[in-house]
Amino acid sequence: MSLNLTEKRCQPLPSDTAPLRGGDLTPYREALSDQWTVEDEHHLVGSFRFRNFIEALAFTNRVGALSEAEGHHPEITLGWGEATVRIWTHSIDGLSENDFILAAKVDAVEG
DSSP states (O other): OOOOGGGSOOOOOOTTOOOOOGGGGHHHHHTSOTTEEEETTTEEEEEEEOSSHHHHHHHHHHHHHHHHHHTOOOEEEEETTEEEEEEOBGGGTBOOHHHHHHHHHHHHHHO
16 A cells, blocks of 8 residues: 655644554554654654764755645754654644654655
């Protein structure tokens, strides 16, 4: 099953939306690169490595622009040659399809 996450857009969710859990997470996780892990069925963590600080900063800026365009904003930690991206849907305090859409688009801008 292909989810075509990069072709979708993040959408506002009704406040009563249930977070994705258990087996519902599997196809979404499998659609992402190996840089991503699902932590506690609550958030995604993407760990990215670069040759230097400038490349990590450029990646962080691309993720920032992408996040602004999607209206879905991750937590980003920047260090020398590395960036960590944490994503979850705050309004439902867990994971939604929006998180996986953003993560798939982050994968696409990594290169």
